[in-house]
Amino acid sequence: SAVRRYNFNVVMKSTTRLCSSKPIVTVNGRFPGQTLYAREDDTVLVRVVNQVNYNVSIHWHGIRQLRTGWADGPAYITQCPIQPGQSYLYNFTVTGQRGTLLWHAHILWLRATVHGGIVILPKLGVPYPFPAPHKEVVVVLGEWWKSDTEAVINEATKSGLAPNVSDAHTINGHPGPISNCASQGGFTLPFQAGKTYMLRLINAALNEELFFKIAGHKLTVVEVDATYVKPFKTDTVLIAPGQTTNVLVSADQSSGKYLVAASPFMDAPIAVDNRTATATVSYAGTLSSAQTTPTNPPPQNATAVANKFTNSLRSLNSQKFPAAVPKKIDHNLFFTVGLGINPCTSCKAGNGSRVVAGINNVTFVMPTTALLQAHFFNLNGIFTTDFPANPPHVFNYTGTPPTNLATTRGTKVYRLGYNSTVQLVMQDTAIISPENHPIHLHGFNFFAVGRGIGNYNPKSDPKKFNLVDPVERNTIGVPSGGWVAIRFRADNPGVWFMHCHLEIHTTWGLKMAFLVDNGKGPNQSLLPPPGDLPKC
Ligand code: C2O
Numbered sequence: 001s002a003v004r005r006y007n008f009n010v011v012m013k014s015t016t017r018l019c020s021s022k023p024i025v026t027v028n029g030r031f032p033g034q035t036l037y038a039r040e041d042d043t044v045l046v047r048v049v050n051q052v053n054y055n056v057s058i059h060w061h062g063i064r065q066l067r068t069g070w071a072d073g074p075a076y077i078t079q080c081p082i083q084p085g086q087s088y089l090y091n092f093t094v095t096g097q098r099g100t101l102l103w104h105a106h107i108l109w110l111r112a113t114v115h116g117g118i119v120i121l122p123k124l125g126v127p128y129p130f131p132a133p134h135k136e137v138v139v140v141l142g143e144w145w146k147s148d149t150e151a152v153i154n155e156a157t158k159s160g161l162a163p164n165v166s167d168a169h170t171i172n173g174h175p176g177p178i179s180n181c182a183s184q185g186g187f188t189l190p191f192q193a194g195k196t197y198m199l200r201l202i203n204a205a206l207n208e209e210l211f212f213k214i215a216g217h218k219l220t221v222v223e224v225d226a227t228y229v230k231p232f233k234t235d236t237v238l239i240a241p242g243q244t245t246n247v248l249v250s251a252d253q254s255s256g257k258y259l260v261a262a263s264p265f266m267d268a269p270i271a272v273d274n275r276t277a278t279a280t281v282s283y284a285g286t287l288s289s290a291q292t293t294p295t296n297p298p299p300q301n302a303t304a305v306a307n308k309f310t311n312s313l314r315s316l317n318s319q320k321f322p323a324a325v326p327k328k329i330d331h332n333l334f335f336t337v338g339l340g341i342n343p344c345t346s347c348k349a350g351n352g353s354r355v356v357a358g359i360n361n362v363t364f365v366m367p368t369t370a371l372l373q374a375h376f377f378n379l380n381g382i383f384t385t386d387f388p389a390n391p392p393h394v395f396n397y398t399g400t401p402p403t404n405l406a407t408t409r410g411t412k413v414y415r416l417g418y419n420s421t422v423q424l425v426m427q428d429t430a431i432i433s434p435e436n437h438p439i440h441l442h443g444f445n446f447f448a449v450g451r452g453i454g455n456y457n458p459k460s461d462p463k464k465f466n467l468v469d470p471v472e473r474n475t476i477g478v479p480s481g482g483w484v485a486i487r488f489r490a491d492n493p494g495v496w497f498m499h500c501h502l503e504i505h506t507t508w509g510l511k512m513a514f515l516v517d518n519g520k521g522p523n524q525s526l527l528p529p530p531g532d533l534p535k536c
Pocket of ligand 1: 499
């Protein structure tokens with residue numbers, strides 16, 4: 001194993017998209033940011049130097065951070081933010097993982113422009129469990145606002161209303177040849193006929209699940225969230241913010257140009273959305289004047305396409321990569337996830353109310369000291385350990401919403417013993433409107449053992465759980481008007497954030513944290529914090 005060193009200078013950079021320019025927060029002046037490369041078992045050292053006027057922190061999304069929660073990155077959860085002029089050295093080892101992940105800012109809405117890929121290659125000499133591709137390409141999907149994103153969210157927080165949606169989606173930073181600024185072109189993916197390519201797809205968008213398609217080409221899915229899956233062919237990939245998907249593409253056309261499209265998926269559309277990002281696959285030897293073969297992205301509410309993709313995912317569960325699904329469960333949890341409405345005296349535009357979100361009716365309040373520090377140093381009064389294992393009252397979650405839509409507020413965590421096992425059913429509620437929630441758990445991969453539409457039935461549904469080869473991942477969509485069941489083993493001591501990866505829902509409070517105790521054995525405790533850990 002090796003040590004990989006990176007310098008991440010957080011700097012402002014004037015950037016032009018959609019034919020207009022604005023200063024954005026970047027790492028090393030790039031949008032999207034550079035890809036971080038490592039091999040399984042390597043140690044990664046990233047020095048983040050904050051040279052902007054915002055507080056900053058960076059999260060290595062999907063890296064397990066075994067015993068190194070101090071390097072996880074969510075501001076006020078595992079660390080205080082890096083203040084302007086300050087720096088922090090993220091120090092972690094990539095243990096037992098290989099595949100595609102992403103890094104992103106984990107404070108305010110800075111991840112709109114502060115994000116990039118993470119590629120963890122297998123250990124030297126270890127092949128992929130599929131034929132090696134001719135080339136690998138990182139493809140980062142994102143969103144672009146013409147206005148300042150911090151201003152967008154600040155305005156929404158003041159008014160209590162929903163924020164403006166972005167002006168475009170992007171593929172490797174560009175809205176593409178079919179956009180409001182066609183002159184800027186877009187990302188081009190060069191193909192050589194007869195070769196196979198692996199695309200490492202990353203959804204770094206703030207608020208949109210996306211469909212991804214390439215005209216005239218099938219995609220073979222081989223990995224999601226840095227875990228191998230049983231390969232399957234599809235026209236369309238569904239990818240939620242925070243998720244990653246590796247696909248193999250055979251360049252089985254002889255020549256020509258083919259449109260690549262990333263378009264939004266939302267099966268409870270509140271507004272019509274046509275922000276399709278485009279890019280171009282171009283075969284070697286194709287004339288630049290050649291017509292591009294078009295593709296039809298699925299409509300925004302194509303639930304059947306989304307379900308078909310999701311239901312095709314199975315963990316590889318091979319001898320080398322067995323699916324270690326917990327069978328005996330210590331903590332049986334049922335969380336409702338959804339939106340609500342709280343009174344707000346200052347919210348004039350919102351008529352005295354504001355949109356909130358919660359888990360089991362708790363709207364999470366961000367602390368002013370990092371929870372992990374409070375936990376490690378036994379500071380009192382920062383959080384409570386009474387996060388409810390069940391909703392406060394049972395109702396028909398997918399039917400008529402209850403009359404009281406208010407949530408309670410608090411910085412509550414749910415406590416787990418070291419190595420205990422968890423089954424967590426997350427039920428979407430129809431309060432306000434049903435919506436998909438891509439839920440991300442820090443510090444763990446989990447197995448997605450069940451999924452259904454309607455109300456979860458604790459008697460009959462568990463009988464249908466897949467405990468053999470359920471897909472393993474770190475971010476999962478709770479379907480609109482439905483539920484998912486996940487299982488994981490709490491083998492990572494520390495404080496681990498769990499939240500909706502639609503940034504607006506996180507802002508509204510759809511988040512909580514698990515506190516995992518130290519074990520008694522050797523190597524079962526959270527390591528002490530590094531000396532340069534930022535102070536609040
Ligand atoms: Cu990718 Cu807590 O986030």
